[in-house]
Amino acid sequence: MEMDEPSPRAHYKEPRQARSAATLARILHAAEELVSAVGLEELTVGGVAERAGVSVGSIYRRFEGKEQLVAALTDRMLEQREEYVREWLDKAEPSLSGVLDAYTRALLRSFAENSSLFSELLRTQGTHALDRGARTITVIHHLLLEAAAPYADQIRRTDARAALDTVARAILGACFHNSLRHDRPTGEAARHRYADELSDMAIAHLLTPDRHRTAHK
DSSP states (O other), X not given: XXXXXOOOOXXXXXXXXXXXXXXXXXXXXXXXXXXXXHOSTTOOHHHHHHHHTSOHHHHHTTOSSHHHHHHHHHHXXXXXXXXXXXXXXXXXXXXXXXXXXXXXXXXXXXXXXXXXXXXXXXXXXXXXXHHHHHHHHHHHHHHHHHHXXXXXXXXXXXXXHHHHHHHHHHHHHHHHHHHHOTTOOOSHHHHHHHHXXXXXHHHXXXXXXXXXOOOOO
């Protein structure tokens, strides 16, 4: 499955040394904490520098300003979501239902973490964030297809790949919608129940043969 490349627009200078990479990680972590605490509008380069324990100049050597810093933070959070789903699928129970359970739980947990912050970042960063977000969706989608491939012979739909594509999109959409609900399930037990419902729905679709359709005259 081919994935479109992200926009070539560079948001910061890529670190070449381990020490520099560690400093960048500290800066982005500080930025994430500050945005969560005070909001995007109140975020300042000086505030991030103070929280990260680095000089303002150290940040400006990597970023042209706040906009690039926030764009890099958006990239970082999307990459973390990709890795999070990958880790859950890697340790999934070796079965079709195990893969779908892991995929669903990973997405629910991922969207639950800093959901309001994440939505704000995507909204304010415009086209690039939407493109980068679309790439993350593609990556996550591919991870599920790859993890479920060994169990494709269990799927009773005529087109197994298309059926997996359908349930992947349905679960992703349900998890995203859940993160925006004011009455969404809270607590570990409630999330488990909701994840079970989504996974059961997906399994039911995959194990149900196609309906025989009659042409309308």
